Amino acid sequence: MQTTLDAYDTPAPPHLRDHPKHWRNRRAGHHWRNHDEEFDAAKFGMWLFLTTEVLLFAGIFCGYAVFRFLYPESWTAGSQHLDWWFGGANTIILLISSWTVANAVRCAQLNNQKWLKINLIVTLLCAAAFVIIKLQWEYIPKINEGKAPGTFFSYEFAQTTHEQLWWSLYYMGTGIHALHVLIGGSLLGWVLYRSWKYEAYGPTEYTMVENSALYWHLVDLVWIFLFPLLYLIH
């Protein structure tokens, strides 16, 4: 299997050759024996953080299970108001963005600076498309109809008594997920900026690319479960 030792040996452009932020000029922190240990520790730290993220969303999934158990007919009626076309389109968009960000890691590992940037740009475009679909065709029309969470619920034609609970769960789940899309997009935007300006990431220096990508994959993972729970299960 290919490793980072097979990276392209393209030299740094002249103006970045001695720049302290260029990936070739980066060294491990002085308290680490080498780059590898620093990388492994940072990645394990990221995984520990991701487990706390999973537990955060587990609270929402558990709330979903509990209220579905208590008020099944409200959950059925609520999911009828969602259109699987938009949820499905957003699923495909997030899957593609997950793939491009995995490719961005690969390009950083192989010192392919051009495609690193292209992959990151495509990922950011996908993030923007996700948020636009969510706002334009889901949140804004629904809130205008009064399908709002909890006490703000003012939809006149609710079929069941607990539909406001469904909408609370819907907005909490998808809203916290959308917040993660924005945070992940900002992290990847920062990576793009640094690789554009300094070629900051390469085979021996891609921790930030890898960890931001892990965060982005988590965003994708959560949506993989939110989509069927909200749109398909009735």
Next chain:
Amino acid sequence: MSHAAHANNAHEDLGWNPEDPHGINPHAHHGHIVVGWKLQLSVLLALIFLTVLTVGFYNAEQWAETAFGITLPGWVNIVGAMTIATIKATLVCMYFMQLRYDKALNTFALLFCLFAVGLFLFFSIIDLSTRGWVTEFKQGEIVAGGTGVGLDSPPIDASFNARVSPRITTAGVSIATYRRNQEMQSWLEARPDKEEKDFWKYFYAKAYKPSRHPGDEQNYFSQLGFDRDPDALSTPNRSVPRYGRTDALDPNPSSD
């Protein structure tokens, strides 16, 4: 010293250098695995295929109900969708997040977290699913789907300057019911010639539009929006087929 020089050295000693047994040399670099693009593309295609599959499964279920009147039990829908989601999540974790090529410690961290999530869900569900035993034991009243009695908040403090909905007290009914009653009142006030019966006609045509049972699409009364109209229900002299659920909010349940 250029990067290429480190790379060549690392190639020769295959990750362990007898002259530097503890890897103290800060330039030692052993090379990380790079996942091939063909593998990543295949994983993406598999993920998209599974997404199409789960949506197809959902639509096939609806079609079976419409065309043949076959209603699968609810767990088939849940188990099918969640199994496909789990397979997709496993693919993302193994190949996109590279757990398959990582140190096992990262996988252990994730699995332990999932174990904790499992405990969380398990104890919540066994609590809820066995409350009936306690209620039965105590001979309490059981109302299917709950009583629907919702919110009776204390009045909001005047200095609380957020934009608060004026409907903060719902007089002992659920918010959804309260809002519907409010709508009925204003609807009737605007139409002095109409009565409550007319409101229900209007209400059911609106409320059941997104969730009308597919079987009702063939029904003449449904097409006119009368499928939930108490006047259009079956009588000894006229049989009107009705499909779907019996709803908690049916204003006239005895007529069913």
